[in-house]
Amino acid sequence: MILNSANLRTLNTAFSAAYQGAFDGAPRQFERVATTVQSTTKQNEYGWLGSFPKMREWIGDRVVHGLSTHDYAIRNKRWELTIGVDKDDIEDDNVGIYTPMFQGMGRDTATFADELIWPLLANGWNTLCYDGQNFFDTDHPVGGVGGAPVTSVSNSGGGSGAAWFLLDVSRPLKPLIFQNRRAFEFRRMDAPTDEVVFDRNEYRYGVDGRCNVGFGFWQMAYGSKQTLDATNYEAARVAMGSLKSDSGKPLALTPRLLVVPPSLEGAGKEILESERNAAGATNKWRNTAELLMVPWLA
Structure with missing residues (x-):
């Protein structure tokens, strides 16, 4: 391939298309449990997480639910994420070997939020949330x-076994937060005047962005390392359904x-999908929740 600006633009288009195709086709699970905040x-300050206001009868002056003193x-x-392409490979038309790498870059970029969100949830027992307690x-x-x-x-x-989680994801703010400052963008360094091209005989293509993750309301998530069975599943539902606001009103969580991680998928299916329980009686917990197996929790 002749190394001119037109051919390099064409090559960038091919690499970018491989990246974008894999990006668009990648499965993303974090959106089920995390709200994206721009x-x-x-x-971003989330002091307002200290308030879970509920409607009240208007007697006297309004009660204003403002920011709390929580510092979160x-x-x-x-x-x-950057890939280097040897200049000689381009001259020799040996660029097909890079296509899987750019497809991998696209998939890794698309699922990067999963790489942040799910470990955060798994570490909820030793990571602080807005009220100064572990999530x-x-x-x-x-x-x-x-x-x-x-x-x-x-x-x-x-408990001390494999962790599982029961969540209410029906509210505008889900239990976790994906905070996006700048979306990932595909960039290139392939001008003859670029230092890396001159010094290392290499073209570079990469993505970069700014973001992070954190916790929302702890009330909307229940985590357990007990055996995932009907008894402990019921205990989790009762605990969440019994939660109240700071004013003493039920939160009416659903x-x-x-x-679950892959190791507990079978136990989850038995609780939520079996028509009968181990004793042969009607399974009262069937279809009471959706099962989501998350490989990132393995």
């Missing part, structure tokens, strides 16, 4: 508004998504 600065912020990080904890403080007493509330089932 960021316009270095970090998600700071954006920079990420990149999955036994003593989240709730109450203190309108005379309601402050009590400790749990969204953790404890846990309809059961998230």
